[in-house]
Amino acid sequence: MSVTAAKGFRAAGIAAGIKENGNPDLALVVNDGPRRAAAGVFTSNRVKAAPVLWSEQVLKGGQVSTVVLNSGGANACTGPKGFQDTHATAEKVAEVLDRGAIEVAVCSTGLIGVLLPMDKLLPGVETAAAQLSAHGGEKAAIAIKTTDTVHKTSVVTKEGWTVGGMAKGAGMLAPGLATMLVVLTTDAAVDSDVLDKALRAATKVTFDRVDSDGCMSTNDTVLLLASGSSGTTPGYEEFAEAVRTVCDDLGQQLIRDAEGASKDIKVEVVNAASEDDAVEVGRSIARNNLLKCAIHGEDPNWGRVLSAIGTTSAAFEPDRLNVAINGVWVCKNGGVGEDREKVDMRYREVHIVADLAAGAETATIWTNDLTADYVHENSAYSS
């Protein structure tokens, strides 16, 4: 299903030889229209990969006919040659599919600082183009995996129209955005302004609130393409809700597949004076290595939660803070609360509630524990 669940799209995923292990590494997503409306959200890292710099320019036109994605190399920190390679990739796609290069978005993921093997990538574009199919969504989702253990897709079907998509990401997950590539498609008949508004609203409360390890990527890209082939124009709220649902689902799949994780942690901040306060506190908790280690050890160490809250600028009084872990209020009024022995930490899902007792706003950040497996995976990952 994936990016081809919505009508008007074809996709393909192949092994072009970019990855030395022979796994799939090149994907195409083609919008056959009648519309080619599109919106995009990109990493806020100031060191941006060549494909991000290129695709930002493409999206300024509000039209995307094709997305070409590769794993096996991020094409980041690769200088002018890297940008030329991205440009050449878009031109190759345009030539093979007889479209304009300025409507071809490019996404890359993999190791930073290495040039892509263009002698493999460009012929791969031809091979992928020959395999484009209205059933190719899953193969495309598989081809963009890096350290992902599973491919990620999601679909919401409404009355006469559909939003679907695929995502890759398993580490370097942090807001602004998480390290990931996401392509969403819809056959709803909406223009690029509506796509942009719905996409930004959705990513702000989904991908932007997934924080695996606090490390922000150079390549994050989330694209939303509309073909209009359903002929249906949904109301904005209904459309935005569908986009948010797909983003939320994919975001959850990303965090569940985070590198080395053994626990999925939902950090819910409640009774904050503002949503910004709630997000700041949630992020601080989600990024606290000591807490993440404690959760790994099934230790409901609420002191580390308070210590993390204390580093923020959010409105709160230390002696009014409350913390619940898996439903047990282990910290009340800034001190010892219910018996921590009551906390059952045996399951993969962990739910931390931080009550700031300072207002009525709330936000939820998703993270995972810090494990020896994370260290092992990221000590060895340079190939």
Next chain:
Amino acid sequence: MSVTAAKGFRAAGIAAGIKENGNPDLALVVNDGPRRAAAGVFTSNRVKAAPVLWSEQVLKGGQVSTVVLNSGGANACTGPKGFQDTHATAEKVAEVLDRGAIEVAVCSTGLIGVLLPMDKLLPGVETAAAQLSAHGGEKAAIAIKTTDTVHKTSVVTKEGWTVGGMAKGAGMLAPGLATMLVVLTTDAAVDSDVLDKALRAATKVTFDRVDSDGCMSTNDTVLLLASGSSGTTPGYEEFAEAVRTVCDDLGQQLIRDAEGASKDIKVEVVNAASEDDAVEVGRSIARNNLLKCAIHGEDPNWGRVLSAIGTTSAAFEPDRLNVAINGVWVCKNGGVGEDREKVDMRYREVHIVADLAAGAETATIWTNDLTADYVHENSAYSS
């Protein structure tokens, strides 16, 4: 040597039974004058332990006659009862040593959220007082250890006067300050204003630039006590230099003993537009879990350095950034530089230079790698 290297001080370290394993856990440092001038710097965490709240009040008077320190419990997030316990500890010290409680600073370190065993601690004060000695500095340094594998002391001896001190800290090391207790003593005849100025200048470029794991403690305290017993009043610059040297030495000892670390990493940011920029970039690099894992794996992964720089607000152009690892400029002008195979990563010391090419300012942050041992130690540490 430690806190009793300077004349006019006595110290003791004993096992009071606060730690269940019977290790030393209570220390006293006494200033016998003639002066009792003092200065202090405390954690900037807004969730402050009871002893920090107490000692901040004590230091407002600029006079400290005695410091009582315990390991085995942080007395943080312990509510009104925790503060009462700190107060009772100061009163007990005052009574036993016939001094005013308002000149007794209190420091605690250990697990957050647990009340101290006052039935052990208060009798321990009497035992420690009976063992006070002008040679007790080392025992005091040993008694404040938590997960430290070694005790940390440092001494600088000048013409007729001395600055010495002790430190504890092995995890939760982050600026503002690192998680640590530090007591410095001097027999120089200087008043509390001079002590305060010299101490703040020193911590700003030493302890504040040690960042083991980005986690800021609730208990950090650095105290500097002057007895004046040398009768010598050094010039400010010379005195400040001596204080900075001792702080720098102790800070280095802290980072070398960081929990689970296998590499000591010096992150030097050069050619920044401002010192603040240099510090912000240095911290961002030092806190990047992916980079810290790569260093652990002896992988000179400069892409992760650039990715970390990109998350800051410092002045720089991505295509002018340069990065050297152990002397090899692996990244030049934002892209591939010298052959990364030339980088020798076999030794414990790792030196990263990030050249922002944006000015003339510099700063150095000290950190360590992220290891499976760190995860193991902090998954199990709740007792």
